[in-house]
Amino acid sequence: MRIILDAIGGDSAPVATVAGAVQAARDLQVEVVLVGPAEQIRSELSKHKTDGLQLTVVDAPEVIGMDEHAVQAVRRKKGSSVAVGLRMVRDGEADAFVSAGHSGATMAGAVFILGRVSGIVRPALATIFPALHGTIVVADVGATTDSRPEYLLQWAHMTSLYAQLVLQVDRPRVALLANGEEDSKGDKLVQDAHALLRNSELNFVGNAEPKDALVGNVADVLIADGFVGNLFIKEAEAVAKFAVKKIQQELSKPSVLARALAGVVPTLLLLAGSKQRGRVLLASLVGMPAVIGAALAPAFVRIAKSLDYRAYGGAPLLGVDGVVIIAHGKSDPMAIASAIRRAKESVEHGLVTAIGAIEGTAGKGTADERG
Amino acid sequence: MRIILDAIGGDSAPVATVAGAVQAARDLQVEVVLVGPAEQIRSELSKHKTDGLQLTVVDAPEVIGMDEHAVQAVRRKKGSSVAVGLRMVRDGEADAFVSAGHSGATMAGAVFILGRVSGIVRPALATIFPALHGTIVVADVGATTDSRPEYLLQWAHMTSLYAQLVLQVDRPRVALLANGEEDSKGDKLVQDAHALLRNSELNFVGNAEPKDALVGNVADVLIADGFVGNLFIKEAEAVAKFAVKKIQQELSKPSVLARALAGVVPTLLLLAGSKQRGRVLLASLVGMPAVIGAALAPAFVRIAKSLDYRAYGGAPLLGVDGVVIIAHGKSDPMAIASAIRRAKESVEHGLVTAIGAIEGTAGKGTADERG
Numbered sequence: 001m002r003i004i005l006d007a008i009g010g011d012s013a014p015v016a017t018v019a020g021a022v023q024a025a026r027d028l029q030v031e032v033v034l035v036g037p038a039e040q041i042r043s044e045l046s047k048h049k050t051d052g053l054q055l056t057v058v059d060a061p062e063v064i065g066m067d068e069h070a071v072q073a074v075r076r077k078k079g080s081s082v083a084v085g086l087r088m089v090r091d092g093e094a095d096a097f098v099s100a101g102h103s104g105a106t107m108a109g110a111v112f113i114l115g116r117v118s119g120i121v122r123p124a125l126a127t128i129f130p131a132l133h134g135t136i137v138v139a140d141v142g143a144t145t146d147s148r149p150e151y152l153l154q155w156a157h158m159t160s161l162y163a164q165l166v167l168q169v170d171r172p173r174v175a176l177l178a179n180g181e182e183d184s185k186g187d188k189l190v191q192d193a194h195a196l197l198r199n200s201e202l203n204f205v206g207n208a209e210p211k212d213a214l215v216g217n218v219a220d221v222l223i224a225d226g227f228v229g230n231l232f233i234k235e236a237e238a239v240a241k242f243a244v245k246k247i248q249q250e251l252s253k254p255s256v257l258a259r260a261l262a263g264v265v266p267t268l269l270l271l272a273g274s275k276q277r278g279r280v281l282l283a284s285l286v287g288m289p290a291v292i293g294a295a296l297a298p299a300f301v302r303i304a305k306s307l308d309y310r311a312y313g314g315a316p317l318l319g320v321d322g323v324v325i326i327a328h329g330k331s332d333p334m335a336i337a338s339a340i341r342r343a344k345e346s347v348e349h350g351l352v353t354a355i356g357a358i359e360g361t362a363g364k365g366t367a368d369e370r371g
Numbered sequence: 372m373r374i375i376l377d378a379i380g381g382d383s384a385p386v387a388t389v390a391g392a393v394q395a396a397r398d399l400q401v402e403v404v405l406v407g408p409a410e411q412i413r414s415e416l417s418k419h420k421t422d423g424l425q426l427t428v429v430d431a432p433e434v435i436g437m438d439e440h441a442v443q444a445v446r447r448k449k450g451s452s453v454a455v456g457l458r459m460v461r462d463g464e465a466d467a468f469v470s471a472g473h474s475g476a477t478m479a480g481a482v483f484i485l486g487r488v489s490g491i492v493r494p495a496l497a498t499i500f501p502a503l504h505g506t507i508v509v510a511d512v513g514a515t516t517d518s519r520p521e522y523l524l525q526w527a528h529m530t531s532l533y534a535q536l537v538l539q540v541d542r543p544r545v546a547l548l549a550n551g552e553e554d555s556k557g558d559k560l561v562q563d564a565h566a567l568l569r570n571s572e573l574n575f576v577g578n579a580e581p582k583d584a585l586v587g588n589v590a591d592v593l594i595a596d597g598f599v600g601n602l603f604i605k606e607a608e609a610v611a612k613f614a615v616k617k618i619q620q621e622l623s624k625p626s627v628l629a630r631a632l633a634g635v636v637p638t639l640l641l642l643a644g645s646k647q648r649g650r651v652l653l654a655s656l657v658g659m660p661a662v663i664g665a666a667l668a669p670a671f672v673r674i675a676k677s678l679d680y681r682a683y684g685g686a687p688l689l690g691v692d693g694v695v696i697i698a699h700g701k702s703d704p705m706a707i708a709s710a711i712r713r714a715k716e717s718v719e720h721g722l723v724t725a726i727g728a729i730e731g732t733a734g735k736g737t738a739d740e741r742g
Contacts, residue, residue: 179513187596227561234550243610246503
């Protein structure tokens with residue numbers, strides 16, 4: 001299997017991308033094709049032990065800047081890593097494309113160069129999201145806004161297939177993101193999509209409000225319009241950061257930890273044995289809140305990170321005619337390798353073919369919709 | 372000033388509502404008219420010292436259940452507290468209406484009985500939301516879905532007036548809730564509303580994504596479609612609960628707190644004076660994580676509550692022809708009194724008149740839109 005990696009895409013490229021490619025080639029027994037400025041990639045590759053690994057370099061000298069207009073950049077820069085790599089997938093020279101670069105450019109390029117799977121009206125980006133009792137796949141998180149109900153139905157089918165085939169979830173429970181569980185909740189889009197999903201053969205469990213999705217363990221797949229879904233994952237991250245900051249504020253108040261420590265003071269006094277020693281011991285407790293607060297910091301960082309949806313491997317762009325995985329711009333080598341693994345699994349399980357075989361979706365597009 | 376309180380509305384009515392009314396009548400020097408089943412209210416009132424307070428009871432024997440259809444309930448139950456109370460405001464017999472009951476019924480009743488302020492196409496519910504650096508008013512949080520750009524412009528005007536007149540914010544900064552700061556972000560509604568706001572005389576600061584709104588201190592007023600805004604406040608609460616649970620999970624791991632305590636162990640050993648005493652002292656530390664975790668619990672509850680948007684007094688329904696304040700169903704007497712205070716301030720500062728004088732909003736409705 002040959003997997004293309006956009007070697008120049010991502011905040012730490014090519015250092016992190018090349019290291020991730022080496023790791024993936026070693027661990028996954030796949031061929032990784034590094035696409036980007038060849039000189040730069042080879043120079044970076046020379047720092048690694050690559051004997052026996054299937055690593056190839058394909059030159060793509062043009063670079064798409066993070067502030068460039070996605071569609072224009074992909075159309076104009078035919079020598080960019082995104083354009084070169086996606087053409088290789090289209091032409092059957094590779095099986096999948098992975099990028100941690102300009103996600104807008106990758107999405108636009110995928111639609112433009114690979115096209116959509118026949119019958120799929122709009123693509124959806126699906127990301128794994130951390131809930132309290134496991135993970136949930138949310139789609140769309142930013143590929144398509146101003147959706148129609150039929151799009152959401154197709155995304156539910158595609159994301160359900162992804163959860164089943166790639167994430168090995170048995171008969172995934174599908175929910176619609178809404179502001180209440182009742183069938184009448186949501187805006188018109190949600191209400192109409194609800195009716196379509198209700199009549200589908202999916203394992204549709206109804207609407208899920210944020211608390212159901214996050215702490216309720218009611219669904220494996222959560223469907224929303226791309227604007228709403230993108231807001232949803234961004235807010236989760238923002239609130240988690242907010243809550244951690246609030247908690248750190250609380251813990252930095254000496255009174256809070258002092259009260260916490262008061263419970264153990266009698267034991268300590270008893271153990272100190274003498275009054276004088278007891279006083280010194282008590283005095284030493286004054287410094288404890290700061291020590292404990294500082295020691296707890298890594299736990300807080302871990303929690304904030306656990307709500308960072310971007311940490312969860314790559315996000316597949318579902319509905320385009322090829323396996324395309326979007327990794328986060330801040331990906332380290334392990335995240336790059338993990339996105340390559342996801343690409344490999346998607347290819348192995350025939351995700352794109354399965355999506356092409358989705359039957360009975362009301363949204364099988366008319367010619368002009370497929371544009 | 373006469374303020375109507377829906378005495379039978381809310382999870383703890385009439386106990387909490389009557390107690391809140393007594394407190395408001397005492398603290399705010401207003402007349403509170405308790406509307407609901409008169410017998411029940413009088414019996415509850417008899418438990419309080421009400422000498423010299425302006426407290427009136429108006430009988431409204433019909434009760435709207437929380438599971439009733441909002442519009443139907445209000446239209447059919449003309450003897451309900453919502454219908455009776457709102458008619459008194461319409462007929463000039465009272466200055467404002469406050470309810471902690473069925474919010475859908477109150478909103479429907481307000482539009483149906485009071486009507487909209489001339490020129491206002493759709494009403495918006497505005498709630499105070501806790502950000503890290505102060506509060507932010509979010510609208511609409513559930514009165515109107517499937518909005519048009521003109522609605523959002525009017526809501527921005529009304530909410531800005533509310534922030535200025537009632538919350539005393541000088542020249543409120545208005546932002547649009549979006550999935551990115553760039554002008555091109557959002558769905559079509561947000562993009563079109565963005566253009567309208569850009570050309571308005573409001574202090575429009577552009578798009579705000581969740582992190583800007585929550586931790587960035589970039590805006591005083593945040594505008595969104597009612598479905599999106601309702602999801603926004605519900606998700607904030609859900610994620611805060613989620614984060615607190617995660618943190619409690621972390622703190623319940625002995626390893627985390629043990630590591631935190633390790634920093635103070637040498638001092639304790641030194642102070643213990645003897646090896647044997649030192650061993651006993653160390654053994655006592657084993658129990659400390661649980662003690663500290665338990666003692667920190669109230670701080671966590673406080674943090675989760677600080678993100679409960681419902682705790683922040685009443686939410687005004689902006690755009691209807693009268694002051695209507697919706698309090699949370701779980702309101703305790705203090706929350707009821709606080710909602711009455713907000714009603715009083717809204718009346719004092721002429722909020723409804725000011726809304727009627729909003730000029731130059733592109734959305735001054737056509738006759739059929741005003742329906």
